[in-house]
């Protein structure tokens with residue numbers, strides 16, 4: 001392929017809580033970005049997305065988001081994904097309320 | 105205040121029961137998200153960035169103490185203890201869980217509230233002047249008309265699948281506080297030569313991707329013709345409006361593409377057909393509604409306590425200078441409660457603050473509250489002698505910020521802190537600007553100034569009509585903020601002009617500071633407001649203040 005593939009994670013919102021969630025390599029959904037499976041090729045990404053989309057009664061709006069390898073696991077690339085991984089900036093609500101291991 | 109009749113109450117009950125069943129079927133997997141999504145949107149439930157969001161309608165921004173208290177209860181019981189008042193005079197709860205939403209809707213129904221038609225391609229919540237029924241400059245209270253329009257449009261079979269969403273605003277004063285020129289239909293009350301009240305009808309205004317100031321298609325519409333005329337507009341649009349392209353589907357594009365003249369002719373033609381079908385039932389209905397909006401029994405009594413407090417309490421004087429507006433009864437005042445504490449989130453109120461406002465409304469304001477599109481809360485009828493007590497209670501609850509109409513009274517949409525459509529954040533930009541000017545203590549000297557911030561081109565933060573507008577964008581993966589100048593949301597409405605290249609997140613507050621310093625140098629005197637100076641001098645000197653680098657380069 002001419003273009004290099006940007007690594008991805010599969011992300012969605014949980015159906016009941018609405019929380020941002022990520023697909024792990026062992027087919028679980030985690031609230032922690034760094035626990036997501038970092039997907040490094042296009043074909044595998046499509047397979048994982050299909051897998052996520054089939055879970056209609058658990059997750060909503062699955063999509064592939066750019067990510068990069070970090071010290072403790074995948075990190076978001078785009079600022080939108082950083083906010084999704086942490087929570088809003090005006091209150092300590094969302095993930096940052098319960099997670100001390102997520103860093104902006 | 106308008107009370108539900110049996111039909112309304114039964115309708116809401118049935119809708120809530122139906123939605124409860126739909127939520128259950130979504131959770132047990134018998135409805136897919138594709139099937140469920142339009143159903144939840146019809147009930148005001150969005151899926152945002154971090155959570156679901158429930159948008160609750162506050163028709164024409166009018167609440168009473170009991171309703172406000174119920175909103176506080178909902179915020180505490182099912183959300184995180186606060187609510188966000190929006191530029192559409194609604195309230196949003198940012199953290200509901202899907203399973204709880206049917207209970208929240210039932211709790212709303214207990215106080216005759218709901219979340220219907222806050223989304224979808226229908227006629228949305230009709231907005232009205234937040235000083236309705238109280239303002240000294242008002243011809244008539246516009247809310248009966250807003251309520252008539254609400255009843256007529258709710259579940260109107262012809263208008264459930266319009267090409268796009270449809271927004272109506274109405275004001276009873278010639279001074280437009282409802283941004284009528286930026287709505288699909290704007291209705292501005294005026295009098296004819298004989299002194300009878302009627303409406304100037306404005307069509308095709310709107311902000312968003314293609315901002316347009318609405319065009320007047322009728323200088324004077326007698327009040328009795330309102331419903332058939334509005335129906336004629338909506339039905340012309342329903343046929344003519346584009347359904348092939350979401351971005352060209354709003355009536356502003358229809359008006360723009362066909363021209364105001366043609367639209368006027370088609371509307372008048374359709375109106376001629378429709379008018380005879382309106383037998384006057386609507387007028388009887390309107391008379392019934394008007395009875396619900398009868399003015400409260402104003403009390404007369406000395407107002408000395410007000411004058412004394414002004415003389416002795418400088419904080420109160422400062423608050424009364426900015427947060428009070430003239431009431432039609434000279435013994436009364438309209439008090440605006442600022443939800444713009446310096447550094448706070450514009451439009452947010454905690455459950456505790458909601459209860460304080462509910463108590464104050466019941467005790468001192470004839471049990472009335474209003475939500476303004478500028479994301480503040482209004483006590484519309486306060487006897488002047490009660491103002492010191494009202495102020496003291498507000499101060500205790502952190503609600504006495506004296507900044508209405510000033511630089512820190514910023515409108516900001518939720519932006520990328522909550523909104524799934526956002527391209528950048530808007531709340532922290534507002535927080536930082538307000539904090540900065542709060543520290544500088546210059547805002548009273550700067551005088552009337554409207555800053556409005558949107559987190560994307562949809563313009564929920566009305567940035568196009570801000571004297572200073574700020575639009576947050578995503579430029580190659582970085583937040584970038586574009587400034588527009590000279591916008592105006594009143595009867596002299598204008599769309600702001602883009603000042604130049606955008607600013608990075610940490611450059612935007614310094615840029616606003618340069619702009620304000622520039623204005624203070626340029627104004628002819630303290631009484632010349634920012635927008636007046638801008639109109640007198642044009643954009644050039646303001647741009648020079650914003651972009652000192654490029655000015656120097658050009659001069660070199």
Ligand code: SF4
Nearest residue numbers: 517523526559560564
């Ligand atoms: S302007 Fe954009 S970011 Fe702001 S609330 Fe509207 S859609 Fe969301």
